[in-house]
Amino acid sequence: xxxxxxxxKNAAGDRSLKLLEAFSAVDDKLLEQYDHIVQKRLxxxxxxxxxxxxxSAALASTALLCIITAALHMQRGGNxxxxxxxxxxxxxxxxxxxxxSAHPSDEPEDIKQNAAEENIxxxxxxxxxxxxxVMEEExxxxxxxxxxxxxxxxxxxxxxxxxxxxxxxxEYGYRRICWWYDLGSDNIQYRADVQLExxxxxxxxxxNTIYLLPEAELTLLSGxxxxxxxxxxxxxYPKIERDEAGSGYNIGGLSGLRFYMENETVKNIxxxxxxxxxxxxxxKSPEPLPYDxxxxxxxxxxxxxxxWTAEELNGWEVCKPIEVIMGIEDLTELESVPLQPMYYLxxxxxxLAVLYGSDxxxxxxxxSDSGGFQEALLSGGDTAQYLTPVKEAVRFPADTFARVQRxxxxxxx
Amino acid sequence: MNDQSILELYWNRNESAIRETSKRxxxxxxxxxxxxxxxxEDSDECVNDTWLHAWNAIPPARPGRLASYLGRITRNLSINxxxxxxxxxxxxxxxxxxxxxxxxxxxxxQEPCGMLELEELAGAINSFLYTLPERDRCxxxxxYWYVEPVKHLAGRFGLSENNVKVILHRSRxxxxxxxxxxxxxx
Numbered sequence: 001x002x003x004x005x006x007x008x009k010n011a012a013g014d015r016s017l018k019l020l021e022a023f024s025a026v027d028d029k030l031l032e033q034y035d036h037i038v039q040k041r042l043x044x045x046x047x048x049x050x051x052x053x054x055x056s057a058a059l060a061s062t063a064l065l066c067i068i069t070a071a072l073h074m075q076r077g078g079n080x081x082x083x084x085x086x087x088x089x090x091x092x093x094x095x096x097x098x099x100x101s102a103h104p105s106d107e108p109e110d111i112k113q114n115a116a117e118e119n120i121x122x123x124x125x126x127x128x129x130x131x132x133x134v135m136e137e138e139x140x141x142x143x144x145x146x147x148x149x150x151x152x153x154x155x156x157x158x159x160x161x162x163x164x165x166x167x168x169x170x171e172y173g174y175r176r177i178c179w180w181y182d183l184g185s186d187n188i189q190y191r192a193d194v195q196l197e198x199x200x201x202x203x204x205x206x207x208n209t210i211y212l213l214p215e216a217e218l219t220l221l222s223g224x225x226x227x228x229x230x231x232x233x234x235x236x237y238p239k240i241e242r243d244e245a246g247s248g249y250n251i252g253g254l255s256g257l258r259f260y261m262e263n264e265t266v267k268n269i270x271x272x273x274x275x276x277x278x279x280x281x282x283x284k285s286p287e288p289l290p291y292d293x294x295x296x297x298x299x300x301x302x303x304x305x306x307x308w309t310a311e312e313l314n315g316w317e318v319c320k321p322i323e324v325i326m327g328i329e330d331l332t333e334l335e336s337v338p339l340q341p342m343y344y345l346x347x348x349x350x351x352l353a354v355l356y357g358s359d360x361x362x363x364x365x366x367x368s369d370s371g372g373f374q375e376a377l378l379s380g381g382d383t384a385q386y387l388t389p390v391k392e393a394v395r396f397p398a399d400t401f402a403r404v405q406r407x408x409x410x411x412x413x
Numbered sequence: 414m415n416d417q418s419i420l421e422l423y424w425n426r427n428e429s430a431i432r433e434t435s436k437r438x439x440x441x442x443x444x445x446x447x448x449x450x451x452x453x454e455d456s457d458e459c460v461n462d463t464w465l466h467a468w469n470a471i472p473p474a475r476p477g478r479l480a481s482y483l484g485r486i487t488r489n490l491s492i493n494x495x496x497x498x499x500x501x502x503x504x505x506x507x508x509x510x511x512x513x514x515x516x517x518x519x520x521x522x523q524e525p526c527g528m529l530e531l532e533e534l535a536g537a538i539n540s541f542l543y544t545l546p547e548r549d550r551c552x553x554x555x556x557y558w559y560v561e562p563v564k565h566l567a568g569r570f571g572l573s574e575n576n577v578k579v580i581l582h583r584s585r586x587x588x589x590x591x592x593x594x595x596x597x598x599x
Contacts, residue, residue: 016515017496018531020508023557024488025535028481030542034554035480037547038569175571200571290579350583366579368517368586388582390575 130239131252138257138271140210141183141218145274149198149205156181160192167200174275175200176208184217194218199275209272220269230264290390291351291364293323299370300408301344301377308344308377311408318407325403326353326396334393337361343404344377346370352387358401364391416479423471431464434483441480442487448560449491449508455498459490466490488558511560514581518588537597541588549584556581 135145142155159179167175176199180192193216199208212218212226219225222236233240233249237257240249250258255276260268298313313319322345341363343355352367365387367373373386414433422430442463446456463486476482495508542550552570555561563581567574 015519016512017492018534019515019518019538020512020557020560021489021492022531022535022538023554024485024492025532026539026542026554026558028478030539030550030554031481031484031558032478033547034551034558037551038555290576350586366582368582388575388578390579 128252128256131254131256134251134257135255135272135274137221139221140212140269140271143194143196143207143210143218145207145210145272147207152179152196152198152207156183159196175205176277177205184215197273199273201275207272208274209270211272212269214267216269224259224266224269226266226269228266230261233259233266291353291366292349293326293347293351293353295319295323295347295349295351297348298322299346299348299374300404301346301374302408303340303342307380310374310378313407321403322400322407325400328397331364331391331394331396333391334361334395337363337393342401345404346373351390353396355396355401355404360396360398360400362394362396362400363389364394365389419479420471420476423468431468434464434467434479435460438480438483442483445484445487445559446491448562449488449495450498455494456491459487459494462490463487508560511557514585515557517582517585518592534592534597537592537595538588540595541591544591545584545587549580552577552580553584553588 138144143152147155160182161180163178167177169175176197179196179198181194181196182192184193193213195211195213196207197209197211198205200206214226216226220236224233224236228236230249237249237251240251240259242249246261248258248260250256255273256271258270259266260270296314296316296319298319300311300313301308302311313322337354338356338361340356341354342357345353345355346367347353348370350366350368352365352373354363354365356362367386368388369386373383375381376383376386414437419430419433419437422433439460442460443456446459447453450456450459463483466486467483474482499509542553545553548570552566555566555569556563561569563574563577566572567577570577572580
């Protein structure tokens, strides 16, 4: 059995080093679980990059071919604007995919494969080769799967609508949201014609699913659009499968390209999902906030001249109104806040809020040690060691400052 | 070559076991060493030492999961090398920050003296990790097993850096309480 002698000046450091060493003995099962989760996320992010790369490559090759074709036409005395043949995107080499940075969990390919196969609910396993191909290559108008949120906003601007539920978090912790655009020429106000599901697997939102509603006027690379006939679809996609119920066509099953039909014409088109929903969505609630204003005991530190005094607020009746006002709406991020705080509010639950004045500007920190913080603040010492910033510059809801003043029994300014 | 085949090479005392291990787990082990040491040469040496340790240990050792087995050796060698390099002076870097964070987990009222048992502490940490929700547990492992920077963890788990810091802080507070409750000395 290994023994440790701890003494000397660096005792605290040695003890934490010992804790770090003790982590070595963590069960293989936990490490395996961690590796699987990280691998899954890396895989999805790589997939996304690959999809984006393929689409960029498609654009570039199309542009290049257009230039070459135009040049040839010019040489032959033709019109440079004569349309060229449709060019399908090129496949990306594996090297492009493997250019991601090394990671402790960058396990060999067959381990990744095994992990994917072993994981019963791994949705990537549901995506067929054909479905993957069509999702990588297909475009609907200028939209493609894997397009980032920023690229989307650059292309189409802000969405007309966003899903009422806001961001939802699926079983694996991926964040999802729906955006709607009205891109058609119809004059029906308030009716969108393109629905996009965006997903964030760790480094920003990107398009996961594109769904065209009946009024949409966008066209696929094949020329198929809403209103195309069954014959058009079958000619454009010779290998497409008709659903058993006859209600539509699909390539790739659940993850791929689908045409929903009505009276033998295309009524809706769906491309995706790159990352399908897990079988059961376990958590639809928004991501928990890293701070909490709920408390029945708040210590308010009040600035007076060049020192601080502590005042205690106790009881539900006094504290609840402060919790309600501070949490009543999303906080607005500010670029900066005044230098001098007016109040520190320690909620005794790990959250500390700072109020700078009646303009409602403030900051939020996590507080590691209420006692230590109090001692440091009241004695004019350094409080920074006790604080970890959560939001350094925000605007609290209107009336926050006044409500704290009322709770302290001070007249409102 | 899969883990089983590699292990067979070790058991047959076939030296290509080391080459195959290096091919399969070289990047993985190097990343672990480099997160701790932040030095390419030292990391390379730790990885090479890992192969040697594995060669000496297998057989009779029969690792259940080769990745964890090798990663654990690399991690221990790297921490030992880190301790040697920082015996007199503690420098900056991810490990130092992680160590400072871990100070929060040390139970109050204990005198840092005497002979202490690592296994007991390791067992308590292991049991504690099982009490955490999956995400929080993964963040703890990412931070204190792989010694990953907070920024990387934030990107990997789709959280803001502040959010990761808050979750880690709360987990450390829980770990401290757990160790105190279990009467484990650090």
